[in-house]
Amino acid sequence: MHFHRNHHRNVDLAAENIARMKNILPAHIAFGQQLAENQKVTIKHNLSNSCGQSLSAAQLCLLGETSLDNLLGDQALSYASISGSHYLRSLIAGFHQDYNHHQVELTADNVLTFCGAQEALSAIYQTVLSENERTQGNTVEQQAAIEIVVITPCYPSLVTMAEQMGIKVRCLTVDFQQNWQINQAALLALVNENTRLIVLNSPHNPSGSIIDTQFSEQILAIAKQFNCYLLADDVSQASNYNDLKLAHRYLDYDRTIVVSVLSKSFGLAGLRIGWAVSKDKSLLKKLLAVKAQGSICTSIVDEKLAELALENHVKIISKNNLIIKDNIALFQQFIDKNQLHFSWCPPQAGLLTLVKCHSDLPMLEWAEQLAEQAGIFAYPSCLFGLTGPYFRLGLGAKNFSMILESLQGFVDSRLSLTVN
Numbered sequence: 001m002h003f004h005r006n007h008h009r010n011v012d013l014a015a016e017n018i019a020r021m022k023n024i025l026p027a028h029i030a031f032g033q034q035l036a037e038n039q040k041v042t043i044k045h046n047l048s049n050s051c052g053q054s055l056s057a058a059q060l061c062l063l064g065e066t067s068l069d070n071l072l073g074d075q076a077l078s079y080a081s082i083s084g085s086h087y088l089r090s091l092i093a094g095f096h097q098d099y100n101h102h103q104v105e106l107t108a109d110n111v112l113t114f115c116g117a118q119e120a121l122s123a124i125y126q127t128v129l130s131e132n133e134r135t136q137g138n139t140v141e142q143q144a145a146i147e148i149v150v151i152t153p154c155y156p157s158l159v160t161m162a163e164q165m166g167i168k169v170r171c172l173t174v175d176f177q178q179n180w181q182i183n184q185a186a187l188l189a190l191v192n193e194n195t196r197l198i199v200l201n202s203p204h205n206p207s208g209s210i211i212d213t214q215f216s217e218q219i220l221a222i223a224k225q226f227n228c229y230l231l232a233d234d235v236s237q238a239s240n241y242n243d244l245k246l247a248h249r250y251l252d253y254d255r256t257i258v259v260s261v262l263s264k265s266f267g268l269a270g271l272r273i274g275w276a277v278s279k280d281k282s283l284l285k286k287l288l289a290v291k292a293q294g295s296i297c298t299s300i301v302d303e304k305l306a307e308l309a310l311e312n313h314v315k316i317i318s319k320n321n322l323i324i325k326d327n328i329a330l331f332q333q334f335i336d337k338n339q340l341h342f343s344w345c346p347p348q349a350g351l352l353t354l355v356k357c358h359s360d361l362p363m364l365e366w367a368e369q370l371a372e373q374a375g376i377f378a379y380p381s382c383l384f385g386l387t388g389p390y391f392r393l394g395l396g397a398k399n400f401s402m403i404l405e406s407l408q409g410f411v412d413s414r415l416s417l418t419v420n
Contacts, residue, residue: 052267084113208347
């Protein structure tokens with residue numbers, strides 16, 4: 001009797017903790033809000049920006065050899081299609097077909113649009129981890145046995161959304177000493193009969209490590225073996241400036257969902273268009289039902305601009321990849337000059353990596369001083385689930401040299417204080 005009473009008490013406490021978590025701002029967003037409300041802080045530069053170089057609406061139209069008036073002048077500002085326009089979804093299907101080796105021919109019917117990638121991720125978690133086949137008739141113990149596998153550090157919601165649902169998260173943590181490389185055997189060993197979902201992100205946010213084509217085949221095989229879902233967060237896949245073999249064929253598997261967005265490789269974060277792609281059309285219908293309880297549809301204006309961006313994705317991404325590659329070289333020069341203060345592993349692909357800061361200050365305090373004294377915003381790695389003296393570095397900005405000048409000024413000013 002005492003066992004059952006304590007067990008139910010623990011379940012109640014867990015439920016209370018989950019409810020409390022849902023009312024708390026995510027840590028990385030809370031940190032940004034804290035700095036925004038700090039009277040001593042005026043942010044001039046974002047050192048941790050996860051997006052490629054943005055374009056203005058006029059620049060995007062110029063790239064597409066049209067004008068904003070031609071594109072939108074006669075467009076009624078009505079609701080967009082709930083699923084996303086057929087043409088936009090066709091362009092998205094073609095975009096993924098260009099970058100991967102899928103045997104299945106993707107069409108508009110394999111795509112569902114969302115207001116950004118986070119809405120897509122949330123809908124996937126709610127659908128895959130809460131659907132009837134998991135919960136119907138299951139005891140608390142059986143539900144608690146359901147697990148997901150995630151590579152950490154990561155975008156926080158990939159872990160917190162599962163935890164808020166009472167799902168066990170099995171993490172593989174990448175390590176600076178191993179150049180942030182993913183231990184392939186260790187990741188595969190995390191998957192078992194309780195695994196409901198494997199979450200992949202390549203190039204990885206925030207480490208810049210990758211899952212290459214050969215490893216993707218092993219992951220696909222083990223997902224099929226355990227009949228679990230596979231979520232590929234491919235938001236930066238196109239940022240492949242080193243021409244690595246990043247193509248995969250995950251979408252040939254019925255239980256795969258690929259997510260992407262216009263904010264990362266494209267740099268078009270102001271267009272709130274993300275999407276999910278799957279071979280399983282019945283799964284997409286379930287995702288649509290979740291979307292209908294949230295945004296319902298995206299903006300018709302965003303859709304038109306998104307279509308133009310996808311029509312010209314080769315031009316946009318090629319230009320952004322050159323910027324990232326140049327910025328990697330610039331940061332290496334910065335590291336060579338400041339080896340006493342920083343060290344890093346350049347990203348294999350993508351727009352992000354983690355930089356080690358050789359400071360005695362806790363990283364949250366260091367980042368606050370960086371913001372107050374230099375007007376530079378940087379995310380400490382603890383906000384992404386990794387303790388230690390690291391911050392996230394974004395490499396997509398065209399004005400990156402100016403950001404480094406400000407960062408150098410911050411380093412030099414601290415040195416002069418130490419000398420004095």
